[in-house]
Amino acid sequence: MQPRITSPAFFIGRGEGDGLISFGSGQPDLPPPPSTYKVLEHFREFKYGLVQGEEKLRAALAKEYPFAVPEDFVITNGASEAIDLALRAIAKDAPGSKFLLPRPYYYSYPHNVSLTWMIPAYTDLVDGKIDIESFKREAASCRAVLINSPSNPTGTVQEVETLKQIEEFCEEKGIYIVSDEVYKDMIYVRSNYLLHGKKVITVNSFSKTYAMCGLRVGYIYSKNREIIESVVEMKSHTSMNTSLVGQAMALAAMEEKSSYVESHAAIWRERRDLMYTGMKKLGLDLWEPEGAFYVLPKFKNPERAMHDLYYNYKIITYNGEWFGAPDRLRFSYALDVAKIEEGLKRVGEFLKKEYLTY
């Protein structure tokens, strides 16, 4: 009997072998800048570092953010720990608070909220975009909101006008904004809009920009000194400094940022175009990706489709239900063009054969 697939964990370690095409995991397939590995030749550190993160790395990051200083940053074990610590800081004096998530959401978010003893609330995106009236209605009773633009899994970015209204509303009501901007260097339609405000906590990572997912270096950026101090204090008990060798690699990667990001932007755009037009040709209903590397097409019975695609066509996709989108499937297109074409071909066959009987 074929095992039932109930979470993304099922697919971990099921990679490109055996003719599989994986539209599953959301991580770049191309390696980081060469400087990332070159720094290892001379790496000889072993003692504890600053819990807040190495000063050189925070200074380099501060140059990327207007008006930022190194003290505004905490280096974390990827964006995951950044989100966990930000939420723990927010929940510290107010367990049981409501925390607003736009839906569809990155599949960890509801868990992150529950793990910090807060309660998730939701506002449904309309065609991948925040409906500001619904947002305000729900946010009014929340201690914090999460913004993820560009979004995993929708591939959309939020309108700058909407983001400004959110800033204003939250500032006025004293609501924390956790802004997960890990795809900020992968936007096809405009430059990134950095959310501002006294209670804004920006989460970012080296994972997507520099293809360093497995090396786990992320960070928190915030002008809210109280949050920064609370995060550092907690981290001194829950993980201490982020791996010094990871931080050295991250700093080295930044040296090649402009050439690396620029050359990869063309690659991502080509894949995006291929994926979007290919799926449209197959007759699928989906949003054109504006950032990141995901599409979220509609499917009848997506759970069955995910199983059939995997077991009968060797195609990995993720059930939209895991992301709060029960009528869709998520496809990551972090794959070379040849694989995307082969993958689309198989999806086409599935649509012409099995899917018709659904």
Place this chain on the structure above:
Amino acid sequence: MQPRITSPAFFIGRGEGDGLISFGSGQPDLPPPPSTYKVLEHFREFKYGLVQGEEKLRAALAKEYPFAVPEDFVITNGASEAIDLALRAIAKDAPGSKFLLPRPYYYSYPHNVSLTWMIPAYTDLVDGKIDIESFKREAASCRAVLINSPSNPTGTVQEVETLKQIEEFCEEKGIYIVSDEVYKDMIYVRSNYLLHGKKVITVNSFSKTYAMCGLRVGYIYSKNREIIESVVEMKSHTSMNTSLVGQAMALAAMEEKSSYVESHAAIWRERRDLMYTGMKKLGLDLWEPEGAFYVLPKFKNPERAMHDLYYNYKIITYNGEWFGAPDRLRFSYALDVAKIEEGLKRVGEFLKKEYLTY
């Protein structure tokens, strides 16, 4: 005005320069085995790894524990994350539970308990040893207990007979044991006694055994599959895999374990003897270290002594109060012999001069 010192964080970054002698931070001063850096030459990974940790590393660890299999381990960002995740797993369905800590304790423990919405309870050590009657009385109303043998900050190990009684009592009452054994390879009086039981969660680390504090690789070992699964599930949301480069270094370090640990055992023993006899000669009241690299001598007004030693004699020590020992100062002797001798000389001067006026 000289700033008041309120936590170990004050001393971070205040190292060996300016004639300072630091008995503060608890970390080895000698570098890890050479293999640890050699593996970096060919390291080229960048994609996500298994959240539970690399299979090769878990397989190597399994060989160190009798009857262990790789599935019993989760690789974490140091012992700190191991403790945080273990406590989160324990607290998950029972926030507000009591959690027993022998006192004096490692200074993060009460924070770890509070951060997971449990309530710390205490049993006072008698001359650095667990009083089994007090232990049982307090543990009876607790969901979990923490054992840290060898102990930071007392330098004592618990008697094997006591540990066996704790195992039996906790097994019978269904109480979780979190056994922090990070100093297991630094015991002067016997070999380590690994706590056993259905609800035992062993925490360990590469930080002390291999001098890899800043590289942040630790692990959980448990035969309790429910706890392991719960920890992996949480970690998939709160930090994902532990840094792959750190894990590669940890595995490389293990190749040299026996020669490295053996040669360092002699070094630690020499320092231990020097520190203990030196302090006795100065007339201080302290326990002879049985493991780890700490002494915890009694002082009148330790807070004032810590300030005077730092500002007038350039000696870093930690206030015992931070460890639940308000009548003592903690000294780490992870220093070369010449520095220990110079440090003891200065402590002697302090005792002969300022301390007399206390």
